Amino acid sequence: MKRNILTNHYRAGKLLPTQEELANKYDVSRATINKALKLLENERLIYSVQGSGTFVRQRMQENSSELLPFDYPVGVTYSHRDQEIESKILLFDISFPSQEIKEKLALKDDEPVYEFKRLRYLNGKIHSLEHTFMPISIVTLNEEILKGSVYDYLGSEAKLKLTDARRIVYSSESDKEISQAFHIKEGSPVLVIEQLAFDQTGDIFEYSSSYFPNEKTKFVLDIHLN
């Protein structure tokens, strides 16, 4: 479908031609035009008022490149950009999970889990410290894989795709390990993001906590209500 309808001709807060006219112009049915306009509406480029017409919205300012998107897990985002993620592995282990981790991962059986900690570098600079748990039934891991993107590996090897995630964000005091890793004072603020990752069928395959140094890292989210 042509979403170039907009970017081509129309600007400012003006009205668009009626769906009927657009249908004729592009030689498709009105239902198709309607669907295309709905997509543009979801992208917040236009808005429609029943009985009035369809209008072009003010352009929302672009995201600053210093802001990280909150609705994309790290590693998903940055494999698609110029950014480069590297990892230093601080811990790599297999063990039976604690009750807490077992509940987080919604494990039924007494299944061992991978546990690993990675210090992550974005474009050569320290970015975050990540502490991850993953059931061993998902895939076989080794340290070499951890240096790259685990998600990419899961996609290629286990045909597993991250489609959903639940992220919990809060502020906390850095403990000894974190303050040393970030070269900051113990007790100074860090941002924490806990994440549960789900595959297409709705199963949990990962629980992780990521720690970000104070003030250095800001996350942005664009919200659409209704």
Place this chain on the structure above:
Amino acid sequence: MKRNILTNHYRAGKLLPTQEELANKYDVSRATINKALKLLENERLIYSVQGSGTFVRQRMQENSSELLPFDYPVGVTYSHRDQEIESKILLFDISFPSQEIKEKLALKDDEPVYEFKRLRYLNGKIHSLEHTFMPISIVTLNEEILKGSVYDYLGSEAKLKLTDARRIVYSSESDKEISQAFHIKEGSPVLVIEQLAFDQTGDIFEYSSSYFPNEKTKFVLDIHLN
């Protein structure tokens, strides 16, 4: 449309009847069924595989009530629940904005703005400190209105509806004012959420910074990729 298709009969990771069968059963066209299923898919209740069929997903765990939704501005959410928001007004002023605020609000002319600070209580407990800027052209405010929900007032008086927002979240050290308001030590961590609020036409009508006490407040967001 009936989205009860699911909650009624079908459970677990099973297949649903074909769209054809459902169309007959509910006596609607397949296009309508398809649309309804797409809605259910957006709610993450089902997923479809072309050529195979439509499956019921594992049920995602419910949100804990202690977690605040990150994708709903405070005041939008809590007017719709049992929760009660109260405000203590710390500051209410009108002035010409600084260059920074002017840019945030994307003001073209030299228009005065409201500036106010509110200490917000959720169910009687201190919840956050909010610092807000709003152009005076939007609506006429007074302290009485600030005690309630500004968004509700905007909806009823200015026919203005918050449809979009951009939120930026990070961790910071509390300054003197914040630490006193929260009864915490100066310099201890707080969570900061900056918010730009947009109306339907895409115009910015509010810029605010909200501060939340460390560890007490956690925000949750469910992410859907693709």
Place this chain on the structure above:
DNA sequence: TAGTGGTCTAGACCACCTG
């Protein structure tokens, strides 16, 4: 009252998955 977008129908063709 006229014109707009919102929605639904009945039918068709295609791409994809499974046997």
Place this chain on the structure above:
DNA sequence: AGGTGGTCTAGACCACTAC
């Protein structure tokens, strides 16, 4: 090869807005 979901068409009716 057969069955599935994905998509599009042409037409219709309704709800809402503006005049």
